[in-house]
Amino acid sequence: MLRYTLMRLGVFAGCLVVAWGAVYSGLVPRGFGDSNLFWVVLLALVLSAPISWIVxxxxxxxxxxxxxxxxxxxxxxxxxxxxxxxxxxxxxxxxxxxx
CATH class of the missing domain: 1.20.5 (Single alpha-helices involved in coiled-coils or other helix-helix interfaces)
Structure with a gap:
């Protein structure tokens, strides 16, 4: 169980890096005001869920x-x-x- 949890966190961390890069390179719009960090984390969660489900x-x-x-x-x-x-x-x- 610990192994699965760590693998899931790894997938999320990878998606977080990709989402952060996409937002700061302008491929994905930034969040409003101070919500940019929340937006990047939310985007990473949305990306990591189906990837984890399949992989x-x-x-x-x-x-x-x-x-x-x-x-x-x-x-x-x-x-x-x-x-x-x-x-x-x-x-x-x-x-x-x-x-």
């Missing part, structure tokens, strides 16, 4: 498999704990009843 597809799927594995293990642990508690509760109830 990082395999890495995203690999991260997804890892997350699903973690969630499944956590669910199994919760079920095991729940079953342990049920067994203890059941044994206490059966011992407390007169036979």
């Amino acid at each position: 990082l597809r395999k890495e995203r799927e690999r991260a997804s498999v890892q997350i699903v594995g973690r969630v499944d293990r956590m669910k199994a642990n919760l079920d095991a704990n729940r079953n342990q508690e049920d067994a203890v509760d059941e044994s206490v109830r059966t011992q407390g009843q007169p036979g």
Whole structure:
């Protein structure tokens, strides 16, 4: 997951450099007043989203498999704990009843 995040940040950083160059070379209009930095960051976000979606597809799927594995293990642990508690509760109830 960390690898995917770092790759995504790298794509964004590359797009930020390209957007900054495009704005300051005049290929793309500048922002109004003091909003130029906001405009460049917004443009970089818009550019990096589809690029990341296409370029990082395999890495995203690999991260997804890892997350699903973690969630499944956590669910199994919760079920095991729940079953342990049920067994203890059941044994206490059966011992407390007169036979």
